[in-house]
Amino acid sequence: MRLKRKDILGLEEITAEEIELILQTAISFKEILGRQIKKVPTLRGRSIVTLFYEPSTRTRTSFEVAAKIMSADVSSIAPSTSSVVKGESLKDTILTLRSMKPDVFIMRHSASGAPHFVAGLIPESVINAGDGMHEHPTQGLLDMMTIYEKKERFSGLTVAIVGDILHSRVARSNMWGLTKLGAKVRLVGPKTLIPPEANRLPVEVYTNVEEGIKGADVVNVLRIQLERMKTGLFPSIREYSKLYGITRDRLKLAKEDVIVMHPGPMNRGVEIMPDVADSDISMVTTQVTNGVAVRMALLYLLMGGAEDAVAA
Amino acid sequence: MAEQDSQVMDADEIRRALTRIAHEIIEKNKGAENLAVVGIRRKGVPLAERLAKLIGDIEGTRIPVGALDIALYRDDILTRQPVVGQTEIPFDVNGRRIVLVDEVVYTGRTVRCALDALMDMGRPAAIQLAVLVDRGHRELPVRPDYVGKNLPTSRREAVDVHLKEIEGEDKVYIVKQRGQRS
Numbered sequence: 001m002r003l004k005r006k007d008i009l010g011l012e013e014i015t016a017e018e019i020e021l022i023l024q025t026a027i028s029f030k031e032i033l034g035r036q037i038k039k040v041p042t043l044r045g046r047s048i049v050t051l052f053y054e055p056s057t058r059t060r061t062s063f064e065v066a067a068k069i070m071s072a073d074v075s076s077i078a079p080s081t082s083s084v085v086k087g088e089s090l091k092d093t094i095l096t097l098r099s100m101k102p103d104v105f106i107m108r109h110s111a112s113g114a115p116h117f118v119a120g121l122i123p124e125s126v127i128n129a130g131d132g133m134h135e136h137p138t139q140g141l142l143d144m145m146t147i148y149e150k151k152e153r154f155s156g157l158t159v160a161i162v163g164d165i166l167h168s169r170v171a172r173s174n175m176w177g178l179t180k181l182g183a184k185v186r187l188v189g190p191k192t193l194i195p196p197e198a199n200r201l202p203v204e205v206y207t208n209v210e211e212g213i214k215g216a217d218v219v220n221v222l223r224i225q226l227e228r229m230k231t232g233l234f235p236s237i238r239e240y241s242k243l244y245g246i247t248r249d250r251l252k253l254a255k256e257d258v259i260v261m262h263p264g265p266m267n268r269g270v271e272i273m274p275d276v277a278d279s280d281i282s283m284v285t286t287q288v289t290n291g292v293a294v295r296m297a298l299l300y301l302l303m304g305g306a307e308d309a310v311a312a
Numbered sequence: 313m314a315e316q317d318s319q320v321m322d323a324d325e326i327r328r329a330l331t332r333i334a335h336e337i338i339e340k341n342k343g344a345e346n347l348a349v350v351g352i353r354r355k356g357v358p359l360a361e362r363l364a365k366l367i368g369d370i371e372g373t374r375i376p377v378g379a380l381d382i383a384l385y386r387d388d389i390l391t392r393q394p395v396v397g398q399t400e401i402p403f404d405v406n407g408r409r410i411v412l413v414d415e416v417v418y419t420g421r422t423v424r425c426a427l428d429a430l431m432d433m434g435r436p437a438a439i440q441l442a443v444l445v446d447r448g449h450r451e452l453p454v455r456p457d458y459v460g461k462n463l464p465t466s467r468r469e470a471v472d473v474h475l476k477e478i479e480g481e482d483k484v485y486i487v488k489q490r491g492q493r494s
Contacts, residue, residue, distance in 0.1 A: 027398070032399075
């Protein structure tokens with residue numbers, strides 16, 4: 001089975017089989033990260049450009065490391081130091097960069113749909129590293145890989161995603177990917193931070209955290225974006241932490257072998273307590289390692305045998 | 313596709329060839345000390361396991377076995393997208409005498425990939441090559457140290473090795489077909 005797709009823009013449109021192929025490939029690639037010489041010649045001479053219009057340490061570095069392990073060349077563009085500050089449009093930026101003949105663009109942008117716009121514009125592959133509140137497919141995939149490594153299945157699992165669902169592209173990508181592979185997804189958070197149309201999605205919605213994580217196999221905790229406080233969506237950090245913070249005690253309600261995940265960066269003491277974050281049921285550091293493996297797998301799958309790839 | 317298949321080795325011949333190879337490996341390496349066997353995915357792996365057991369039984373010791381996936385080292389990555397399998401080398405490659413095992417050697421490119429992969433993992437003391445079938449037509453200077461059977465073939469033929477662990481039988485076939493072997 002091959003990935004007959006030009007771009008990775010979101011998990012909503014990807015098939016279950018494609019997700020399984022990506023995860024299997026990523027699991028094989030993970031072994032390379034344990035070697036002393038972390039290098040394979042597979043993508044030697046291929047060229048990757050990362051374009052992050054929003055700040056990122058984790059995702060951007062992860063993509064760079066993944067590309068370099070595969071022997072590809074990487075150029076990272078930070079719009080804040082580029083001609084974007086002179087007012088150059090996204091379209092012109094992309095057309096300029098592709099004239100330097102890269103093979104793949106990796107994009108993060110604050111506007112939902114920006115990578116889709118770019119993907120339709122150029123024949124090169126585009127990977128969405130997060131677009132607005134829409135999707136963050138590579139995060140969804142690495143979260144799924146982490147779950148699969150521990151639980152060895154998706155079907156029949158209950159995954160609770162807790163936090164600011166409304167503004168979270170991570171929640172959306174997780175939701176699409178997990179439901180596609182047969183897991184039960186619960187969105188848990190204050191009513192003000194749950195999208196109003198959530199009842200139209202294939203999920204269960206909870207506004208009480210204890211009920212939301214009761215019997216869960218996986219608890220995926222989202223970062224509370226402290227900026228939201230100013231817009232009155234919740235009264236204070238202390239109140240959020242008291243009502244929704246993931247503590248050891250609350251986790252007793254979940255399954256005994258529950259695992260806790262967080263896409264990072266964590267606000268220790270707010271959405272997740274430090275003792276939970278540092279415990280052995282926390283998969284946070286594994287997620288980061290898996291992120292490199294997943295991104296290596298995607299680069300490999302997108303750049304090999306490209307002749308019959310289909311534009312998304 | 314396959315116009316005519318002919319069987320060139322049966323289960324007994326395969327068994328005897330492997331037994332002989334096991335003895336040859338022990339003879340050439342003056343024992344089984346520091347030896348390890350690494351199978352090239354996919355079919356090299358069950359053969360490697362069989363050889364390791366044979367060597368172990370003869371010398372009264374246990375030889376480590378590894379599995380190597382060479383998809384990432386292929387020189388045709390732009391036209392093919394081989395499925396990447398798991399590489400498992402549960403021992404230290406450094407200073408080790410390694411016998412690479414594959415079911416067929418043909419152009420030699422797969423072996424070249426395996427050499428690159430092993431070298432990326434460390435510095436073996438020696439690498440030797442054991443194959444069940446050598447079908448000729450080398451495109452690189454690769455020479456097996458141990459051969460089960462030499463089978464001269466034409467480029468329009470393919471050698472199909474069936475193993476109990478995968479197809480449920482131990483047989484080697486020559487398959488006449490048009491077009492290239494996958």
